[in-house]
Amino acid sequence: MHIMYYCILCKQLHPLGFSEREFVFKSGFHYFSSNLYQAGVCAKEPYTLPKEQPATA
Numbered sequence: 265m266h267i268m269y270y271c272i273l274c275k276q277l278h279p280l281g282f283s284e285r286e287f288v289f290k291s292g293f294h295y296f297s298s299n300l301y302q303a304g305v306c307a308k309e310p311y312t313l314p315k316e317q318p319a320t321a
């Protein structure tokens with residue numbers, strides 16, 4: 265069974281491939297075609313997590 269997630273970049277569903285490039289939000293969900301899917305992105309590079317951002321004074 266494929267786990268599907270809603271990609272906020274492509275605005276469509278992708279099958280979760282558990283690749284390093286993919287990022288699925290643990291607490292983000294999106295309704296698509298009357299179904300609730302986890303939200304994510306198929307290429308996480310453009311999205312830098314806050315903890316990964318360098319601290320600048």
Ligand SMILES: [Zn+2]
Binds near residue numbers: 272274275305
């Ligand atoms: Zn995508």
